[in-house]
Every structure is written in structure tokens, then in C-alpha cells.
Amino acid sequence: MNVRKKALTTDILIVGGGVAGCMAAIAARDTESVDVVVLEKASVVRSGDAGAGNDHFLAHLNSGPEWDTDEAMAAYYERLSQGLADVEVAKKLHLSRIGEILDKLESYGIEMKDRATGRYIRTKSFGQPGPYYINFEGKNLKPAIVEQMKQRKVKVINRVNVTGLLHDGRKVFGAMGFNVRTGEFYEVQAKATILALGDATRLWPHPSGLPFNTWMSPFNNGAGYAMAFKAGAELANMEITAVTVVPKGFSAAGLNAFTGMGCYLWNSVGERYMQKYHAMAEGAPRNTLALGTYREYIEGRGPCYIDCRHLSKEALLHLTENLLPVDKDTLVMFFDQKGLHVDRDFIEIGISEMQMAGFTGSVSGIVIDRTGKTTVEGLYAAGACTVPSFALSGAFATGYSVGEETARVCRKLPRTEMRDEEQVNREIERIYAPLRRTEGMNYKRLEDKLRQIMSDYVGYIKNEQGLQAGLKKLEDLEHRVDRIRAKNFHELMRTFEFQDLLLVGKLIATSALARKESRMGLSHLRGDYPNQSDTGGKDSTIIKAASRGIEVSFRPAATNTGRI
């Protein structure tokens, strides 16, 4: 087949146009006169975890009370991340900038305050010392920041699936990919490349049997982790996965809305069971809510339910009109179609599928320093794919901070064109091969197999022998990748998503094998080391590519990012 090619050169290339990527682009243009290109697999208007909206923004406001200070927020961060993320990186890129980012969002036309009172509505959940979640009308936050990119003349190219980074063994100098609708090949060279990619979902099965029924976006396929790893960058704590509590049947966001409004969780024997697991009961951190609910189920006290019946009329109205439909546009419709009434029915809940996600308290992902730089020259990262990601607020702030830092570095660098025809041709060959095959399996068969392996051996409870067996099966699956056939560019996109997922699955299993303890509730539960050691060691697992596979080591988070 004849491949149409497009080659571009720019100062900063941003891979991924979710919140972090868009904010990095805006910041770069605000800081220096640099050229910025954003490559996005979907359309920046509605892509990423926040594409359809979000209703909670983690913020402290320094309004007076002790819990509302920089120090208290940093202490909350340290408590949640258990020393597995460098709080100095978080302070520099995220926590110290929250106030400023809030002002920016308001100046972009996103209503952060309640229209009626002109004040912030703030609620408390997930182990917070005070109400850190600003409730806001964020249905259109993506269109609003995309408008800001337009005003700053950022070049956005939608529907390009980036498959690999350009690198010369020492530094990264851009990326390659293809348009998922036209098939056109893209090569973009840049002085600096920012990975602003999302989580890794679709790695574990969902009880409904629908693999795209995921908590975070199912179109986030761990490409950031995979590409950073292949370029030689370090990743930390990949075994610490994300599990949450969701309405039975629908992996929808919204748990913070329920618990933030003071809803109760009941088991089938009439206990408010979270009181057994945490002093803050339903106000416990997410991973403890997941572990508590999981235990109720496996010990035979399920089904479990959310109960909103005791809430005041005003609180119920706020929950059902301002929070739930904004966090997940379709959740209230789901309850309607299920015949559930939030004000008077128990709402059955379940444990979500597992995933890698950059939620509040996440400690896994690409290691970055206080400038957003990875351990590889020319490669930066921001948002959900990084260690200090911390959900929406983190995506906004780290995106903006890393965009600024990168722009400052790029201003001083000359633009040099590197020609590496061989690398480009190799990638073209790799990308279009599945389309040329006249026989072979569809990606779906292999992705289903991947989920089966992850569930059987790298699931909610893991142990040494199981993880080793799982790793062997994942390696066997790798040998089948060369036989996948894609019939169109959409299937080709899914084929490359699957390949990244497979690599990320291997990284998770390898890392989980190394961490011989249980940590952070259901995030990393080892059957052979069952006692929770949340106050235990401060070492992060660090993995990177080695000449013979994957190298694993342990290091304190602070050492890793150059603090000590």
C-alpha cells in the first residue's frame, strides 16, 4: 500500500490533548514565543478522562482554618501517597499553583463558584482533613480550554494515534504515528516532547462483560507508560493499581459525590460496614473504601449499597442535579433505566475493574523531576501518566507547570533537524503491517486473552507463583502480536492500543512480583504477604528497560527525583 506521509518540525510536541496536554500547550505559549504542536488520538474538544466533564476540583484556598493551608494540603498528599511520591515535586508542579490555576479557569469562563451565592461550594471526602473538593459546573471544561489554545495559536492535529517516540538512544526528539481515519503517517520532530497521556484501562475484565465499560476512559491505553518505558525512562510503583467502588453494572465516576454528601454504605446484614475499616467510615480514602467493600463481598455480606435517604432535600438536589450528571453525564439516565430512585432506593454497588489511573492518591507512572522532565533527555511528562498526577486538579496544574518549564528550556535550544530515515521506515513498516496481512486474528481475541490472564494471575489478590505464571502467559501472548490482522484504520488503532496494554500488563506484573507486601488497600494486595503495611517502607519500585527485559529496583521517591 502507498503510505501518505507528513513531516513537521516544532519546538514543543505534546502527545495527548486531554486536560494536562491542553494546559501544557497554553502555558508554553503564555511563557515564551515557541511553536507548539498537540497530537491527539480523538478530538481535543472532548478527549481524555475529563472530556465529558468533571464536577470536583481538589483545592486548598488558604482561607484561614488550619486544614486550608499549603502545609495541610502537603501533609494530606504525603498521607495519601504514603511516601511513595516525592512531595517536593508535587508542591512545585501542583500544590503551590492551585490558587493561580483556579483563577485561570475562572478567567477561561469555567464557573468554579456557585452562581447563586458567588462562593465556592466545598465538600470533603477520601480522608481529607477539610472540604478540599470544590463542586463546580465542569461539563464544558474541555471546550473552554480548547478555546484558549485556539486564541494562542497552538497547532492541534486531531485523530492521530502516536505509536512511538523518535530517539537516538540518548535523547528523544519527537514522535511518530498515524491518522486513525485517513491512515496518513505523521513524523513530528521537536526540541522537547511532553507525554500528556492518560491511564491504562481495559486491562482487566468488567463484571458486565463489556470491556469498554471502564471507570476512567477506555480510550486511555497506557501509551504514555509504554512509550516512556521503550525510550528508556523510569516508571515507578506500577504495581499500585486503582480500584474503586461503582454503581453495580456501570463503572461510572461519582463515588466522591456520594461520599462527599455524606451517604452511607450498607452491607446485606444491616451494618454501615466502613465503620469497621476506617475511623472516617465512608469518608475514608478511596482504596480503603474499595478494600472494605471487597471484604464484605468475599466474606459473604454482599450485596452492598449506597444509601442517600437521610440526606436533606437541598443536599439531594445538589447531588442529583449538580454533581452526578456533571461527573458522569449519563449516570442519572442509568439509574432511571434501572428503575432506581436516588432519594428513596438503596443503590447496589460493586468493586470496579482494576486499572492504572492518575486519581487522587495515585503513586504510579512515569517518574518526573521538579521541572517535569523524565529520566530521558528531551522527554517530559504531565498529568495522569506521571507519578504525581493527582486527578483533575493535578492534570491542570502539572500540565501548566510542565508546559512553562519546557518552554523556558526550549527557548535556549537551537532547532536542529535530525534525519533518521531508518527509524522512520521501521516504524512505518511496523504500523501498516497488520493491514497488509490477508489472514490473522482480530486484536479483540488477543485483548480478551490479556484480560483473562490479568484477572487470573494479576488480579485483586496476587501471589508469587501466580504472578510468575501470569508473566509467562503474557510473554506467550507477545509472540502472537505479529499475527494480528486489522481491516481498517480504526482496527489498526485498537491493535496498537492492545500492544501498549500488553506491555503495561507485563510491567505491572513484574513490579507486583517485586513488592513483597500489601499496600494501599485493594491497590496492591498480596495473598502471600496479606498484612497491610501502609506505614511500611518508603521505597518505590522503579522499573526501566534493560538489555535483557525489565530491570526492577527500589528507591525512596525523593532520591529518585534528585531531592537528596
Add this chain to the structure above:
Amino acid sequence: MPPIIDRTKCKGCGVCYANCPGDLFVFNKKQKLPELKYPDECWHCGVCRMDCPEGAISIVFPLEML
């Protein structure tokens, strides 16, 4: 399977095709109408529904989820 396009309301503007984060729609150039091609890959995010200027899209959850 979600989403369902009401053909009596759809005017073929293609905003669902443009904005769907999963690339689940195709645009039928002959009929000048969007079509849902990959219903199994839906996240149920509601972007197509909320961005449709004609209110032509509704989300109908599959039986497995109810």
C-alpha cells in the same frame, strides 16, 4: 446498545462523529448522516448526546449493565 440516533431529528451536522472520543461513528457521505459503527466500544460518556444540537441522541444502556 448506546447511543441511538433518532433519524427523524438528525440533520447530519456530524458533531457526534467529530467529537466522539472513541471514534465510534462513521459519516455516511452518500446519505450525509452519521452512523454508529462500533457500539461495543462505547464508554457511555454522553458526549454525543450532550453535543447534539438537535437532541437526536439518547443513551440506551445494554441489558448486561442493568
